Amino acid sequence: MKTIAFMTGLGITTVSRALKDAPDIGAETKERVRLVAKQIGYQPNRAGVRLRTGKTNVISLVLTLEEEIMGITSPMVIGITEILAGTPYHLVVTPYSSSKDPLGPIRYILDTGAADGVIISRMEPNDPRVTLLTERQFPFATHGRTEMGIVHPYHDFDNGRFAYEAVRKLVERGRRRLVLLEPPPHLTFHSHMRTGFEHGLKDFGAESVSFHQVNIDYSLVAIRDAFEKLMGSSDAPDGIVSGSGSGAIALIAGIESARKKLGEDADMVSKVPSDFLRWLRPEVMTMYEDIRVAGRELAKAVIGRIEGKPPETLQSLSQPEFQPPMARSPEA
């Protein structure tokens, strides 16, 4: 900036103000400054700005290491960066080992002012992170909803609707004894999915087969073993709703270990974050949860919040849709 000041013969202050289009700078001067700035490829020094103003130009994505399992991080990161690319914001990934202290990274960011906004996930109905961030009036957006009466920016997949439509589809196929592989009970979308499932059962006339031994956070091996037992029992379901793509893989293995056949002994609907299942097991009906879009929405939401937009305008819910069956061959 000193260089620009020297080249234009102006004061440093003037250059600074001209570049941010302040009203007390002449139009012609601004033009000149902008030209020179572009010419020499001026980029504001982030440390300088940050030290002086406290603005970090950083968005922090707070991740549990557990999230890796679902392969959700990739598209989320990509989606976020797509939006940030057009802004001065950088994306910093802040993980926390062991889910025992979810507040740790939040406190760190609040205490050190490490970012201008945060994106968090794995939301709980009563989430202390949301309480803390709201108290401190710190901009954030959540992947998933809460139930505390606090209005905050979020993006969510309509898991209730997903389960409801899944039940409808299975009943249409003549299935009546349905099972749900659900999210862990402490997360908000557990009850969303559960409720949607139960509504579906009632509305479409099917019954529920209990399967609470495992949830989508369990290891694939644990899910497979539990489901193999269920499928081998006299209580075996004939319709399956899977709350996660990797869970579905384990369920399929369980079915096969029990010497049953998908599509014959049972049908399955699964939420998926990618195309793999559709390619390898086209007999599974899938609803695609687009995490990349979620990343985009969340990035837009935090930025909106940073800019002071009211939180209730920064909420979005993405509607599930069945994916068309995979065309197995070009001429088919």
Place this chain on the structure above:
Amino acid sequence: MKTIAFMTGLGITTVSRALKDAPDIGAETKERVRLVAKQIGYQPNRAGVRLRTGKTNVISLVLTLEEEIMGITSPMVIGITEILAGTPYHLVVTPYSSSKDPLGPIRYILDTGAADGVIISRMEPNDPRVTLLTERQFPFATHGRTEMGIVHPYHDFDNGRFAYEAVRKLVERGRRRLVLLEPPPHLTFHSHMRTGFEHGLKDFGAESVSFHQVNIDYSLVAIRDAFEKLMGSSDAPDGIVSGSGSGAIALIAGIESARKKLGEDADMVSKVPSDFLRWLRPEVMTMYEDIRVAGRELAKAVIGRIEGKPPETLQSLSQPEFQPPMARSPEA
């Protein structure tokens, strides 16, 4: 820091020096300063340090958006952050849209001093990014190798060995007409894999079926269609080596579209970054590329470089191993 200085009655400079264990500060004073610092939870202000010293305490992971396809980003990010967690470094993800300007993000980082070190991937034999970073003496580590005679930190999976062992395995199964789904030709590991494949053919006595119409960067649909055609032709291979997990999925679809059967008409070996294939298609033989470990190694390597360790001590090659077949049921 001002607070600590006030509380201890020392000068700000003394506090600064005491905290970094400078030799000209009394042992007792250091102890006192450290105690007070811990007491009030002092964390150095990153902007202050960065402005004064130029040290950003940031490692930048430079990604192509294409990388998402392979689902490689998640474990890579997790692996890196695992290492950075014990250090003052933050991880910033810097993507570049459209692979037409791979130098863009590198230039940005060099020009603005946005990071202390960089991790890059999708290496080419003659890679301008490596040239540039080396010229400017900027610490970096690469996921994959180059062939320019420049010694630099890297981590790589031994793709040559992978293809060689894959051929051995297929020949052991009685397969003789082998095909390779290879990486795109401009990337370094293309020739690694190709060479390993050819060596295998020669050493174990098999022949190559040409399949250059597509590579692992093509869409799954394109790969499937091309492979379906090949499998339907009189030139059909009976052994397949797939350079990527998602590619393998498309190949399987191609086989099935051509009304052939995996395990009967042909066997397949694939490199995979996750467990999915093993669960869903246990008949595919897999070698696991652990991207999380790669992330860890790369993080350690850049930090080593930042600390001035010689590059030749920061290189690692991970050896492929066949995964044990999936136990289909607990009692088996």
Place this chain on the structure above:
DNA sequence: CATTTCTACTGTATCGTTACAGATTTCCCA
């Protein structure tokens, strides 16, 4: 005892930026 040497500490300037409180010039109106 004077002088050097060492130990332990400190003040000042600086990194790049912006907030704030002027300063200068021009213009308008009574």
Place this chain on the structure above:
DNA sequence: TGGGAAATCTGTAACGATACAGTAGAAATG
């Protein structure tokens, strides 16, 4: 024509940290 308002520009201080060049006092040296 004098005085105030408006428009445009600028100098200084400060954000938090550290490099550097000291200083003061104690200890060692001859």
